[in-house]
Amino acid sequence: MKTVDLQKQSVRELNQALHDQVAECTEREWVVTDPKGAHNIACGLDQNLTVDIQGHAGYYCAGMNKKAHITVHGNVGQGVAENMMSGVVRIKGDASQAAGATAHGGLLVIEGNAGARCGISMKGVDIVVKGNVGHMSCFMGQAGNLVVCGDAGDALGDSLYEVHIYVKGSVKSLGADCVEKEMRPEHISELSELLNRAGVEEDPAAFKRYGSARQLYNFKVDNASAY
């Protein structure tokens, strides 16, 4: 196990050391101490590493992650795990806005709440939030799954493409073209698998499913006001 104290070493040195593990993996377990909200911690990883960040992280923590398992024992700023491709990112605290933005794959678990635009433009990632999500979550979401065990803010799933959204609590309002859909057996099993992978104990049957009404997929005169 290797420990990097971010009060003694820079984020640049940390990230370079983590990136160097691609060419030759000398250490699989990493601990980052005293992050004090620094931005861009552990972004661009591309190796089966575990990285434990002991404290709060700033913007874009674990950005574009591939393969690595990254845990933040604290809160994170904007864009955690943005554009993640694979691997697992787990936030023990809360996440600010745009958590998991545009991410293509992997699993993002937020044990606290997530701010606005959680899962914006997501492209295949699975996101599980134990708490609530803010307004405009899953805006223009294209693919993947968003699971919210708490409540969702305004305009959930606005201009949605093909993401499956599951919410247990209340939804303040649905965005343009987002509708509640029937929970069929395949959705219950998809959701239980997601909850399992995230290590979250909830009853899948207590959730509602939301998705795209697919009414905005093609330009139609009658939709003009929605454009």
Place this chain on the structure above:
Amino acid sequence: MSKDIDVNAGLRESATFDRTTMAEIRRAADTGIYDIRGFGAKRKLPHFDDLLFLGASMSRYPLEGYREKCNTKVTLGTRFAKKPIELDIPVTIAGMSFGALSANAKEALGRGASLMGTSTTTGDGGMTPEERGQSSKLVYQYLPSRYGMNPDDLRKADAIEVVLGQGAKPGGGGMLLGQKITDRVAKMRTLPMGVDQRSACRHPDWTGPDDLAIKILELREITDWQVPIYIKVGATRTYYDVKLAVKAGADVIVVDGMQGGTAATQDVFIEHVGIPTLAAIPQAVQALQEMGMHRKVQLIVSGGIRNGADVAKCMALGADAVAIGTAALIALGCNDPKYDEEFRKIGSAAGYYDDYHEGKDPTGISTQNPDLMQRLDPVVAGRKLANYLNVLTLEAQTLARACGKNDLRNLEPEDLVALTVESAAMARVPLAGTSWIPGQSF
């Protein structure tokens, strides 16, 4: 064809309601939806044709046209990148998406640019192997939609261009209509096949220049500070945008004027938003100079560049390089008169075709139809582009030598005069034959 109008019969066309305007009203009434099209602004705007060079004479010393060296090389990204981009000529190929353009067209752009030692740019649809394979220097666009964005391609790029806007549609996102969302395009963008796709106009995970500064650091971290990071803006409040882009940490700033081409945008947007390229350059240069960053943060200008004179004029106004989109497509064969009959079958004509979004381009360039695409031979088209780029360079060098400059970047505003009051005011050079720069002196 209808018979010619007899003007002697007293028929008079309205300047306000001319035939194009009337046709648009009828089209709107028939369809109920705005006109979407490709190409750039078609209205007449103050442009580089309104500027002239003052060749050397008694008070200036010219260089021999063929013998004396006139450098065209330029290095982009010297501010922070470990590996700046070295270009043999200061004319780059602007970002045009795979999706909007066929794979063959993208390959041809790569081939032509590489032959001339310059760069090409991806677009709103990710990086294709054809393009990466054929482009010796490839700039990877980082757009609001983030279609196809992934760290592997990011690390394969020679530079990253964060796109905030385009001259054709500052404040608007991309569009790609269902006809062009084929299986391959859909997969690259993670979209269902056949949807009318509207790209986001705002980046999903940052708002404002302070966030952008952190975003740029993230991109640098992911790529280990190797490659330059550009910021591209559509020309509107260019003076402020350039200052903010420098502050956000850009290595290179791309300013795209309102004449800039597009693959698909509302006509109202193309024609009514933004400022002409001519007006944007002095604003950008002023911002850079005030920050002590002119030439340290390089400036690339695009929007309506057609010939070596346009290139030389951009550089004289202070650009380090230019980018071309529409002109490059025309060099490949876009709007070629040899397909006029086919253009007419789809309600257009060679020289007028701008329905890139419909995907029916008979020249095989702005289409995803495999039969049409086959018509474009990437090797031949690439050679044509290289020839054209060579002419742009030779022409720009001719003008620079005439002004006594042994490097294109030594051209300066002092070498220019303007033909109209408008262009004098915008370009901030004197009206020809006077010392008058409107707005600066009386």
